[in-house]
Amino acid sequence: MSASLVLRRRLAGELRALRLKTGMSQEEVAAHLEVSSNKIVRIENAQSSVSISDLRQLLALFRVDAQTAEQLLDLGRNARKRGGWWSSYRDLLPGPYIQMEAEATLVRNYEPSKVPGLLQTADYARAVVLASIPAVPPEEVERRVAVRMKRQERLTTDKPLTLHALLDEAVLYRQAGGPKIMRCQLERLIEAAKLPNVSLRVLPYTAGLYPAAGNPFVILSFADSVDPDVVLCENRVGERYFHDADEVAGFHADFRQMTKVSLDEAASVTLIKKTITEMSV
Template sequence: MSASLVLRRRLAGELRALRLQAGLSQEAVAEYLDASAYKIVRIENAQSSIGISDLRQLLALYKVDAETRDRLIDLGRNARKRGGWWSSYRDVLPGPYVQLEAEASLIRNYQPSIVPGLLQTAEYTRAVILASNHTITPEEIDRRITVRMKRQERLRDTEAPLELHALVDEAALHRPGGDGEAMTAQLEALIDAATLPSVDLRILPYVAGIHAGIGYPYVILTFPEPADPDVVFCEGHAGERYFHDAQEVAGFRADFLSTAKVSLDRDASVTLIKRTIREIRT
């Protein structure tokens, strides 16, 4: 079983709710555990796991019933388990995004400038990596490409495919990722992806003008269990940012819906991609 950041988030949310219900501050809980308040903050933000011994003490402090105690201890044990295919690639994965994506059931991705990672070809990925890091070694490039191709396998899973709703700005179709042949192959891959039942690909045309999400890419991750709230992921030169607050996440969802309304439908999007391919070839 994989290390589950999602389960850790679920446990953190429940522990925070129990603490508030008990009317205790993080400082009071830290004193009870003979630990620092910083440790409690990290546990409640799912930034670190909690040991089973500490978990038992907290549940006793919060005076939970036996059924809740057993359920949360079981959750705590599962949240601490390690594994998953991504474990072998930790050296090229700067943050927890891939693990979150691996446990998500729905990804909503807006991309204003490049093709979304889950829809990239290997050569296009290579061009993206090289553009952002001129000193990277060929070995690390290959490992990063392997990770990206591995992530894409879930889109074609016949039993439980990852559902992807991708909004891609028309600019991404015209910005070359490699030479003309590589870019043509990338656009053809987009057309192929659009035929998958798990993929809803929509192009945001130039004529849509200024819109809600303009200027910044983001990913909204939704998980199969209602107890696990959505997470928003943003990536830029300043690094990775994650939004967990319900109100902030709702804002991103509203932006995505607004942008989707001014995007082309699937058939019109494919027609635009085909036209772009013809332009490249002429």
């Protein structure tokens, strides 16, 4: 079974709610357990897993009834399990995104300048890696490409991931790896758009300026309503995640507004085909 960051987040939320119900501060909890307050902060932010012994102490401190305690202990045990296909790529993927994407049921992805990783061809992905990480060793390039190809398998499983992709029109013209690779990539977008679980829409230049223009982001949603949505914003200096409900709601509002001013799915495919034709002239 995979290491479940989603389950860790769920447990963290439960423990935070229990602490707040008691009226205790993080510092007071830390003092009772004789640990640093930073440890409690990291547990409640799902930045680190909680040991079963620490979890028992926390549940006792919060005076949780036996039935609830057993449920949370079970959740804690499952959250600590290791594994997952991404384990062999931990050196390349230190952040939590891949684990969360692997457990998400819906991904909303806005990209202003390049094709989303879930829809990239291997050659396009290779060109993106080489452009993003100068002087990267060839073997690392291939491992990074392999990760993106592995992620895409979720689009065609028995219970596929649902993807809503919004691409700025610039994505269709910004070549990666040359005309031949770009043509194959655009053809790949057309094929992906045929999948019932993929919605692909283009924000045309005629849409003008729109919310979040130029700032890519991903919204991850999960099957269980107790697992809140997460937003990832990524740039050169690293990844930034948003968990606060009000902040996440803002990204949802931007995505809805951008969807309204985008071309519909059929018109988006027509534009992609037109771009391919123009490349062939």
